[in-house]
Amino acid sequence: MVASVPAENIVYCVSSVKKMLDLDLDFVFTDGHAVEKFSKQYTKANINELENLIDWNAVGAKYWKIDTDLDLKRKKEAEFLVLGDIAAHAILGFAVSNENAKNRVIGLGADVEKVRILPDYYF
Numbered sequence: 001m002v003a004s005v006p007a008e009n010i011v012y013c014v015s016s017v018k019k020m021l022d023l024d025l026d027f028v029f030t031d032g033h034a035v036e037k038f039s040k041q042y043t044k045a046n047i048n049e050l051e052n053l054i055d056w057n058a059v060g061a062k063y064w065k066i067d068t069d070l071d072l073k074r075k076k077e078a079e080f081l082v083l084g085d086i087a088a089h090a091i092l093g094f095a096v097s098n099e100n101a102k103n104r105v106i107g108l109g110a111d112v113e114k115v116r117i118l119p120d121y122y123f
Helices: 017-022 044-053 072-076 099-107
Strands: 012-014 027-030 080-082 093-096 115-117
Touching: 017 044, 017 080, 027 044, 093 099, 099 115
Parallel strands: 093 115
Antiparallel strands: 012 093, 027 080
16 A cells, blocks of 8 residues: 655656657556556557557546446556656656645756646646
């Protein structure tokens, strides 16, 4: 079990699939939470199928559970996993929960333009 952390202390580092491909990094992606037995794992060979392999409605769903889709939680947790470390230049931006978090990230050296307050990313 992961300990609960205040949203203000969580910073999302944002990149893109294109950036990972441009940097020729090794990765896998899944159509659901990676540890679930029903989830399938894909590689770079499948990247052109990404749009069709992931349930984007589930990923973007506000709620984690609805009676009409008992598999929603697993699909919402689709993952993109990169092998090893990601270089700082691969990070395109940062998402934070509030102004205090934004100021802390900027204080650590992030460009103001790359830090966005996105409270809907936190639950």
